[in-house]
Structure formats: structure tokens, C-alpha cells
Amino acid sequence: LEDLRSDVLYIVVGQLLSIGGTVEHLKHLSLTSHRIRVHCMPVLFRSCDLGSSGGIPPKAIRRFVEHIKFTTVFVSLQERCARGYVDSRPTPFYPSEQSDEEETDSPPEEPPFWLALEHLPAVRSVTFASASGGVPWTAILKCLSYPRITSISFRDDSLWTCVPPPAVSLGLLSVDSQLGLTNLYYFVDEWRDVESVMAKRDIQAARTLESSYLRALVLRMSNTAESLTLPIDTAPLIEMSKMDWPRLTALSLTGQWIDSTSLQALLFRMPNLRNLSILASQHRGIPHPLVLTEGLKQRLRLHSLTIAYPNPEDEIFASLGEELTCLSLRDSPRYYLYPQCTEDWMLESMETPLLTSTDVLSIIRRITAPRLWKLELVYRADEAEFELLRHLSLAFPLLQQIELHRYKALDDDSIPY
Numbered sequence: 223l224e225d226l227r228s229d230v231l232y233i234v235v236g237q238l239l240s241i242g243g244t245v246e247h248l249k250h251l252s253l254t255s256h257r258i259r260v261h262c263m264p265v266l267f268r269s270c271d272l273g274s275s276g277g278i279p280p281k282a283i284r285r286f287v288e289h290i291k292f293t294t295v296f297v298s299l300q301e302r303c304a305r306g307y308v309d310s311r312p313t314p315f316y317p318s319e320q321s322d323e324e325e326t327d328s329p330p331e332e333p334p335f336w337l338a339l340e341h342l343p344a345v346r347s348v349t350f351a352s353a354s355g356g357v358p359w360t361a362i363l364k365c366l367s368y369p370r371i372t373s374i375s376f377r378d379d380s381l382w383t384c385v386p387p388p389a390v391s392l393g394l395l396s397v398d399s400q401l402g403l404t405n406l407y408y409f410v411d412e413w414r415d416v417e418s419v420m421a422k423r424d425i426q427a428a429r430t431l432e433s434s435y436l437r438a439l440v441l442r443m444s445n446t447a448e449s450l451t452l453p454i455d456t457a458p459l460i461e462m463s464k465m466d467w468p469r470l471t472a473l474s475l476t477g478q479w480i481d482s483t484s485l486q487a488l489l490f491r492m493p494n495l496r497n498l499s500i501l502a503s504q505h506r507g508i509p510h511p512l513v514l515t516e517g518l519k520q521r522l523r524l525h526s527l528t529i530a531y532p533n534p535e536d537e538i539f540a541s542l543g544e545e546l547t548c549l550s551l552r553d554s555p556r557y558y559l560y561p562q563c564t565e566d567w568m569l570e571s572m573e574t575p576l577l578t579s580t581d582v583l584s585i586i587r588r589i590t591a592p593r594l595w596k597l598e599l600v601y602r603a604d605e606a607e608f609e610l611l612r613h614l615s616l617a618f619p620l621l622q623q624i625e626l627h628r629y630k631a632l633d634d635d636s637i638p639y
Contacts, residue, residue, distance in 0.1 A: 223254075223258060224255060224257065224258070228261070231257075231258070231261050232261050232264075235248070235251070235258075235261050235262050235265050236265055238251070238265075239265065245266065248262055248265060248266055249262075249266065252266065263283065263286055264286045266286075267279070267283040267286040267287055268286060268287065268288050268289060269287070269288070269289040269290075270287045270290050270291070270342070271290075271291045271293065272290055272291070272292050272338055273293045273294060278337060278341050278342075279342070284341055284342050284343070284344075285343065285344055286344065287342045287344055287345055288344050288345060288346050288347065289345065289346065289347045289348070289349070290338060290339075290342065290347075290348050291348075291349040291351055292338075292348060292349065292350055292351070292353075293351045293352045293353075294352070294353060295352070295354050295355070296353055296355065296356070296357060296358050296361060296385065297353075297354065297355030297356065297358075297384045297385060301355065301384055302354055302383075302384050307355060307383050307384060336364060339364070339365075339368055343370075345368075345370065345371060346370060346371060346372055346373060347371065347372070347374070347375070347405070348365050348371060348373070348374050348375070349374075349375040349376075349377065350374075350375065350376050350377065350380045351377045351379060351380060352377075352379050352380065353376075353379070353380035354379065354380075354384075355383055355384035356380060356381055356383055356385040356431075356435075357380055357382070357385065358385045358386065359385070359386070359387075359388040359389055359435070362374070362388075362439070366401060366402075366403075369402050371403075372402060372403055372404045372405065372446075373403065373404060373405035373406075373407075374403060374405070374406055375405075375406075375407040375408075375409075376407065376408045376409065378409045378410055378411045381410060381411075381414075381428070381432065382428070382431050382432045382435050383428045383431065385431070387431060387434050387435075388434055388435050388438045399442060400442050400443070400444075400446065401439070401442045401443050401446065402446055403439070403443050403446060403447070404443075404446050404447060404448040404449070404469070405447075405448060405449045405450075406439060406440065406443065406447070406449075406450055406451070406452075407449075407450075407451040408436065408451060408452055408453065409476065410453045410477050412476065412501070412503060412554060412555045413555060415478055415503070415572065416571075416572070419571065429455060429456050432453070432456040433456040433457075436452060436453075436456055436457055437458045437461070440452065440457065440458055440462065441458055441461055441462070444465040444466060444467055445468070445469070446469060447467060447469060447470050448469050448470060448472070449470070449471065449472040449473075450470065450472070450473050450474070451474040451475075451476065452473075452474070452475060452476070452477075453475070453476050453477030453478075453502075454475040454476065454477045454478070454479060454500070454502045455477040455478050455479070455480045455502075456477065457475070459483070459485070459488055460483075462488055462491070463485075463487035463488040463490075463491060464487075464491075465491060466491050467491050467492045467495075468493065469494065470492050470494065470495055471494055471495060471496045472495075472496065472497040472498075473492065473495060473497070473498055473499070474497075474498075474499040474500075474501070475499065475500045475501070476501050476502060477502050477503075478502055478503045478504075478505055478571075478572070479502050479503070479508065479511045480505050480508070481505075481508060481511075482508050482509040482510075482511045483511075484511070484512045484513060484514060485513050485514065486513075486514050486515055486516065489513075489514070489518070489522065490518065494523075495523075495524065496523065496524060496525045496526070497524065497525060497526040498522075498524055498526070498527050498528070499526070499527075499528040499529075500513065500528065500529045500530060501528060501530045501552075501554040502530060502554065503530065503531075503555060503572050503573075504530075504531050504573040504574065504575055505571060505572070505573065506571055506572060506573040507573075510531075510533045510575055511533065512533050512535065512536045512537070512538075513529065513532075513533075513536050513537075513538040514536060514538040514541060515537060516537055517537045517541050518537075518541045521541055521542065521543040522538070522541050522543060523543045524542060524543070524545065525545055525546065525547050525548065526546075526547065526548040526549075527542065527546060527548070527549055527550070528548075528549075528550040528552065528598075529551060529552075530552055530553055530554035531553060531554070531573075531574070531575050531576070531577070532577070532585065534577070534581040534584050534585055539585050539588045539589050540588045540589075542589055542590070542591065544590055544591060544592055544593065545593065546589070546593065546594055547591075547593050547594055547595055547596065548594070548595070548596040548597075549589070549591065549594060549597050549598070550597075550598035551577065551582060551585065551598070551599055551600065552598055552599075552600045552627070553574070553576065553600045553627070557574055557576060557600065557627070557629065558627075560574065576600070576601065576602050576629065577600065577601045577602070578601060578602050578603075578604045578606070579601050579602070579603055579604045579605075579606040579607040579609075579610045580604055580606040582599055582601045582610055583606050583609060583610040583613060586610070586613060586617055587613070587617075589617070591617075591618065592619065593620060594618040594620065594621060595618075595620050595621060595622045595623065596621075596622065596623045596624075597614070597618065597621060597623070597624045597625070598624075598625040598626075598627075599624075599625070599626050599627070600626075600627040600629075601626075601627075601628065601629070602628075602629045602630070602631060603628055603629065603631050603635075604631055607628075
């Protein structure tokens, strides 16, 4: 390694973590020589975790920090308890998840995050974690006031449930202003509807608040957005379908389908979309949703497609181009987890339309993807299973990785292989 050119050595160090190496491995490597340590430092200190009681990283490594994970609570414990939330979960059912540390009634007035942004000039992305009750609009505005920050993430333990609605007319943003964000990730727990039923709590209030924040952010990203992860039940999809998204390459939709509105108009506005993931659970009582109700004049140039509980009649499968390399027709939440919900009322809002072998075969026959190398299928076996498995080898000659979740047609059926 000592004899490698500096640019090559930096690439080798950067690839170490991506091929299974750990930070500890990188630390040991950095101790071998001064030259190698110099090249390890930008990778070692690329990400930094800051808590409500933490400080600013040492001056020697500040220029390397590109990502901050900010862990703090903005909403007082008293306010969260009044609304039935502790740690973003229903209070009566998750007492063990509360911290053993004593928590004050009020969050700190000036968390070190503000100071960190001033002293870390290379920061490009911010993740909010463990922000029970949500991240208020003022904190988001602080991030947006730094043009260098182009990515903001909210983990599923930092959902907007107890914060005030966003005051978009106040502060940095005007009604028509555009943001410089390229990536926005808002992750929701796939079981949050079940949790709300368990807590006998109306989830609609949380959805309304969540929708107001997403609308304030997402609709100002149409010119710059490259990657979005949003809950399908609260994202402003109708408004988004009236805008062009010329730079968007990755769209991930989670949450729950609460109506049967298709994404026909939305996908038409995303000409450079390459990765589409729809891991949304099905709402009981609505028709099986369709991503596309009719074929597109121009085929989608997707490289990756993931759909949970797809509708066999969906026209998206006939609209895929030959660029597709990864396909997943799966379940979400995972079907094998449902037996853990022992009472029927726990799943009163969720449907599980598991595909049969016949359904999957009809979908696969509509797809032309000679470059496909990765495939995941979830289905209930029927008489078409062997035909399905035989067809896969013929339809996808470059297939390298396959994952099958096979469910028996009847509980007492034997596995034929």
C-alpha cells in the first residue's frame, strides 16, 4: 500500500467499508503508517454523531465531517405524554423503551447542533434521530439556511407527531421559493397503523401534521430533487404530479395506501427516474391499487423496481424497458410477521393480497428484461409454480441472485422438493 499513488490509495481506503470492512478495521489500518493514516482520516471521520449533551468535534477532523447524525429531543416529555407519545410510540404499550436516564420536562433551548453547523464547513447531509415528537420547523429552517446542506433525513423515531405545524410564511421560505435540497428521506415504521390501533389512538391527526411538513418541503424541491423517500399516505402526490421532476432518479414510497389513486400522472413527470420502490401496505376496504392504470407512450427506463403486494393487472409491468436489472415483487410488512398480531382487531386496517404462482407468472410474462440479474418473489404456491420456476431461467438468462418466499396453498400441504 505504501507504494501506491495517493489517488489510488484513497480509493482503496474508501472501498474498504463497502466490501465488508468495519470502522475498527479501518482504524487498525490507519495505525500502520503516517501516510496511510492521512488517507484514512477522511473516511474515518466522514460521519459524526452529536447528542444533546455532546460537543463540537476536535478541530483537526472538522474538515472531514460530511454527515451529522443529530440525536436530541425538541419536544418536552410533558407534551409528548399529553398526546400519548413517548419515544414516538404509544405510551401504554412500550414502557420498556423509555430511557432509564432522567429526562427534563423541557428540551434544551440551544442544542449544540446550531454551533456544529458553524464549525463543520464540509457538512452536506444531516440525519435526525431519536427526536421523539418530531423535529420542529425552526430546526429545519436552520439546516436550510446553509446552502451546502443538500440532504436531510428523518428516522422513524423522529416522526412529526407533537410539534407545531410549519410556519412556512415565517423565516427563510416564501410561498413560492425553491430549496437547494437534493435528497429528502422521511422513514415511517411499517407497523405504525397497527400501533395506533393498539393504543386506540386516531392516526389522522398525526397524518395531517406530517402532510403539512412534507408539503412545505417536497413541493419546493421539484427543480433539485434527486432522491426522495416519502410515506405514500401523507406525501403531496397530487400536487407533485402537477410539477416536473427533471433530476429525480430515485423514489421510495412507504407507509400505507389509503386510497386507490394511481401514480400515472406522477411518473410521467419523472423522465429520469431509475429506481422506484413502493413498500406500502394495503388498506383494507379499498380496491387493489394500481401504479399505472394504462400503458405509457414511452417505456420507463427503470434499473430497479420494488413493489409490495403488486396488482397483477398493473400496466407498469408492460411499461418497463430493457434496462431493468433488479426486480422485487414482495410483501410489506413481511407476511410471516402477521401471526404475531394475535387479535384480528390489530390488523383491521391492513390487507395482505398475497400473489399466487399464477399471478407472478402472468406478471413475469409481461416483462422484457434481458439484463435482469437480481430477483425477489413472494407468492402462495398453486398449480402454476413449476411453470413459473421454469420460465424464470428462460426469461432472465443473466440471473445471478434470486430470493423466493414461498407460502403453501394449505397449511397441511407438503413441500414438493
